[in-house]
Amino acid sequence: xxxxxxxxxxxxxxxxxxxxxxxxxxxxxxxxxxxxxxxxxxxxxxxxxxxxxxxxxxxxxxxxxxxxxxxxxxxxxxxxxxxxxxxxxxxxxxxxxxxxxxxxxxxxxxxxxxxxxxxxxxxxxxxxxxxxxxxxxxxxxxxxxxxxxxxxxxxxxxxxxxxxxxxxxxxxxxxxxxxxxxxxxxxxxxxxxxxxxxxxxxxxxxxxxxxxxxxxxxxxxxxxxxxxxxxxxxxxxxxxxxxxxxxxxxxxxxxxxxxxxxxxxxxxxxxxxxxxxxxxxxxxxxxxxxxxxxxxxxxxxxxxxxxxxxxxxxxxxxxxxxxxxxxxxxxxxxxxxxxxxxxxxxxxxxxxxxxxxxxxxxxxxxxxxxxxxxxxxxxxxxxxxxxxxxxxxxxxxxxxxxxxxxxxxxxxxxxxxxxxxxxxxxxxxxxxxxxxxxxxxxxxxxxxxxxxxxxxxxxxxxxxxxxxxxxxxx
Amino acid sequence: xxxxxxxxxxxxxxxxxxxxxxxxxxxxxxxxxxxxxxxxxxxxxxxxxxxxxxxxxxxxxxxxxxxxxxxxxxxxxxxxxxxxxxxxxxxxxxxxxxxxxxxxxxxxxxxxxxxxxxxxxxxxxxxxxxxxxxxxxxxxxxxxxxxxxxxxxxxxxxxxxxxxxxxxxxxxxxxxxxxxxxxxxxxxxxxxxxxxxxxxxxxxxxxxxxxxxxxxxxxxxxxxxxxxxxxxxxxxxxxxxxxxxxxxxxxxxxxxxxxxxxxxxxxxxxxxxxxxxxxxxxxxxxxxxxxxxxxxxxxxxxxxxxxxxxxxxxxxxxxxxxxxx
Numbered sequence: 002x003x004x005x006x007x008x009x010x011x012x013x014x015x016x017x018x019x020x021x022x023x024x025x026x027x028x029x030x031x032x033x034x035x036x037x038x039x040x041x042x043x044x045x046x047x048x049x050x051x052x053x054x055x056x057x058x059x060x061x062x063x064x065x066x067x068x069x070x071x072x073x074x075x076x077x078x079x080x081x082x083x084x085x086x087x088x089x090x091x092x093x094x095x096x097x098x099x100x101x102x103x104x105x106x107x108x109x110x111x112x113x114x115x116x117x118x119x120x121x122x123x124x125x126x127x128x129x130x131x132x133x134x135x136x137x138x139x140x141x142x143x144x145x146x147x148x149x150x151x152x153x154x155x156x157x158x159x160x161x162x163x164x165x166x167x168x169x170x171x172x173x174x175x176x177x178x179x180x181x182x183x184x185x186x187x188x189x190x191x192x193x194x195x196x197x198x199x200x201x202x203x204x205x206x207x208x209x210x211x212x213x214x215x216x217x218x219x220x221x222x223x224x225x226x227x228x229x230x231x232x233x234x235x236x237x238x239x240x241x242x243x244x245x246x247x248x249x250x251x252x253x254x255x256x257x258x259x260x261x262x263x264x265x266x267x268x269x270x271x272x273x274x275x276x277x278x279x280x281x282x283x284x285x286x287x288x289x290x291x292x293x294x295x296x297x298x299x300x301x302x303x304x305x306x307x308x309x310x311x312x313x314x315x316x317x318x319x320x321x322x323x324x325x326x327x328x329x330x331x332x333x334x335x336x337x338x339x340x341x342x343x344x345x346x347x348x349x350x351x352x353x354x355x356x357x358x359x360x361x362x363x364x365x366x367x368x369x370x371x372x373x374x375x376x377x378x379x380x381x382x383x384x385x386x387x388x389x390x391x392x393x394x395x396x397x398x399x400x401x402x403x404x405x406x407x408x409x410x411x412x413x414x415x416x417x418x419x420x421x422x423x424x425x426x427x428x429x430x431x432x433x434x435x436x437x438x439x440x441x442x443x444x445x446x447x448x449x450x451x452x453x454x455x456x457x458x459x460x461x462x463x464x465x466x467x468x469x470x471x472x473x474x475x
Numbered sequence: 476x477x478x479x480x481x482x483x484x485x486x487x488x489x490x491x492x493x494x495x496x497x498x499x500x501x502x503x504x505x506x507x508x509x510x511x512x513x514x515x516x517x518x519x520x521x522x523x524x525x526x527x528x529x530x531x532x533x534x535x536x537x538x539x540x541x542x543x544x545x546x547x548x549x550x551x552x553x554x555x556x557x558x559x560x561x562x563x564x565x566x567x568x569x570x571x572x573x574x575x576x577x578x579x580x581x582x583x584x585x586x587x588x589x590x591x592x593x594x595x596x597x598x599x600x601x602x603x604x605x606x607x608x609x610x611x612x613x614x615x616x617x618x619x620x621x622x623x624x625x626x627x628x629x630x631x632x633x634x635x636x637x638x639x640x641x642x643x644x645x646x647x648x649x650x651x652x653x654x655x656x657x658x659x660x661x662x663x664x665x666x667x668x669x670x671x672x673x674x675x676x677x678x679x680x681x682x683x684x685x686x687x688x689x690x691x692x693x694x695x696x697x698x699x700x701x702x703x704x705x706x707x708x709x710x711x712x713x714x715x716x717x718x719x720x721x722x723x724x725x726x727x728x729x730x731x732x733x734x735x736x737x738x739x740x741x742x743x744x745x746x747x748x749x750x751x752x753x754x755x756x757x758x759x760x761x762x763x764x765x766x767x768x769x770x771x772x773x774x775x776x777x778x779x780x781x782x783x784x785x786x787x788x789x790x791x792x793x794x795x796x797x798x799x800x
Binding site for chain 1: 489490493497498502505634635735742760761763765768771772779783
């Protein structure tokens with residue numbers, strides 16, 4: 002096994018480490034702690050956070066890349082394969098290997114289209130052939146319904162057992178912390194009398210487990226969400242798309258953060274011609290309609306990548322560079338909203354007594370900015386980050402449809418929708434890829450929206466909507 | 476008033492120059508015309524002669540900013556920068572990379588774009604403001620709570636799904652309207668009905684929620700308490716006082732997008748086959764026709780700046796507390 006760190010992987014790691022470090026540093030800050038406590042009280046927020054956390058775990062598992070060693074015959078020493086795979090690929094290796102020939106419906110045992118088959122005795126007839134893997138363990142296809150129900154019940158039972166363990170652990174912890182009996186602790190959770198909205202957390206975890214386990218149990222023998230044109234399991238495509246959505250949603254903000262923060266603070270604090278210049282810069286960028294600026298930049302980026310193939314060693318690296326470039330373009334074209342907000346807030350902070358006192362003591366400007374101004378802007382940065390996430394995920398789908406999104410070979414919800422668009426005009430209708438993209442995207446964006454609302458309300462209720470950036474809505 | 480408008484228009488000029496320089500850098504400095512020619516011609520047909528020919532046909536064979544071989548002013552005007560970028564200020568968009576007249580296309584395609592975008596805008600504003608007002612009238616009840624939940628759910632659905640879903644259900648299953656296309660005269664209504672409805676529905680979630688917060692902010696003001704203290708009914712307070720005051724931020728916020736309606740909607744137009752500027756832009760992006768994209772970027776910026784100026788003027792018109800300075 003040879004670890005491979007793609008650029009986006011590194012940045013995701015950086016983001017993760019940064020969040021942990023900030024949380025560690027802010028743990029003694031009373032205001033921060035109060036705000037997070039308010040987030041923990043919010044029932045929709047906590048339920049959504051559980052769902053979002055599941056997506057994040059899948060995305061992180063898909064961000065650990067390596068080249069597997071191929072056992073060369075005779076040599077006995079593994080040779081690194083050319084293909085870069087991720088931990089998620091390894092976990093769902095079954096989905097990857099069980100490819101069919103072409104479309105098949107969810108839980109199907111036969112292909113979707115009729116083919117000319119050869120029966121015993123050389124007789125030719127047209128029928129839908131059996132799938133290579135989907136339901137291939139069944140002796141006769143008629144037994145499918147009973148088999149599906151049986152496996153689903155098994156999955157539900159396993160999911161429920163795990164949920165019971167989880168609930169027991171939470172109850173035990175709460176009973177210890179509050180020094181009461183487990184049944185009293187359970188009653189407190191059930192009736193919502195706990196500081197952290199445990200009832201919402203447990204309910205959401207229950208829903209997730211009761212959906213995920215049956216799907217996992219069934220996907221061993223069936224294609225739960227069907228297969229696509231080249232016979233690949235749609236569930237795999239949906240799972241792999243999560244990482245792209247998360248990367249676009251988070252790294253874009255990370256990329257533009259330095260611009261917005263540095264320029265916003267400088268403009269607000271220093272004033273004068275620097276302020277004029279920075280205002281001119283963002284007004285100019287702002288006046289180009291977002292989608293067009295993105296389109297122009299992405300077209301130029303494509304030319305750049307296509308004319309310099311020597312920059313990239315593998316297809317994975319090229320796709321990754323393109324994803325990162327898309328994040329950078331989305332970031333550079335949309336940092337203006339946050340920059341303006343930070344400038345306005347810095348203008349206010351500059352006049353406060355403690356900043357004035359620091360100036361009077363002769364504290365150098367860089368230190369004033371770092372010690373007194375920046376920490377008081379961090380909540381705005383965080384609100385902007387969570388509020389932008391869902392918009393960026395939606396924007397990715399639109400941009401990929403327009404043809405200026407991610408690399409066409411990268412898994413993403415946009416490419417899934419784009420491919421699925423023409424399938425609806427087939428007869429009979431191929432609806433499952435679109436449905437899968439819809440369900441996954443809806444769950445991801447809805448949970449992100451709910452978490453963002455909870456975070457915004459907890460940290461700054463006055464800022465409703467102001468931190469929103471302009472994004473192509475379609 | 477006039478002096479104010481003139482000053483605002485003058486202020487727009489440096490911004491447009493900035494936009495112009497930015498697009499020039501993006502299109503001609505980041506990648507040279509040679510790169511673009513290679514890209515357009517494809518790998519197979521690429522020969523030095525073909526590149527020279529491709530550039531000469533489209534006027535990309537001149538120097539970027541300074542032509543040493545020309546005399547006097549011609550040294551500055553006989554360049555790509557002047558021919559392709561400065562001429563945009565006179566709304567001379569030139570020809571696209573495959574040779575058709577961009578200005579002619581823009582003139583012809585504005586009408587279909589507007590025919591779709593204007594009804595979506597007007598109807599959308601009417602529907603979302605009404606829904607928001609309705610929610611505020613029933614604030615605190617289960618109607619309001621479920622309304623907010625529905626709004627969040629609706630804004631979590633990608634606009635692509637509204638279009639694909641609408642086309643599939645209304646056009647394919649029910650066969651009520653054609654899936655896509657565009658017609659002449661009154662026939663247009665048949666083609667535009669679905670795109671307009673889908674466009675309005677797609678915007679309900681985010682806008683209703685946004686307007687609801689504006690109404691709720693307004694309802695906490697002193698004049699509302701005064702109105703209630705006078706004994707006015709809740710509906711009278713809402714419709715006569717709150718609505719009129721809340722419409723100031725709503726309308727002025729909407730004014731900025733009015734000029735941009737000319738540009739049409741990228742996604743809806745290409746899905747529904749409406750020959751507007753949005754689908755023109757999409758086709759240009761797919762064909763990698765940089766001349767059209769460049770023209771659209773400039774046109775979009777001009778329209779956006781016009782929208783900003785109109786916003787400032789409309790503020791001063793509807794809100795007497797704001798004066799021209």
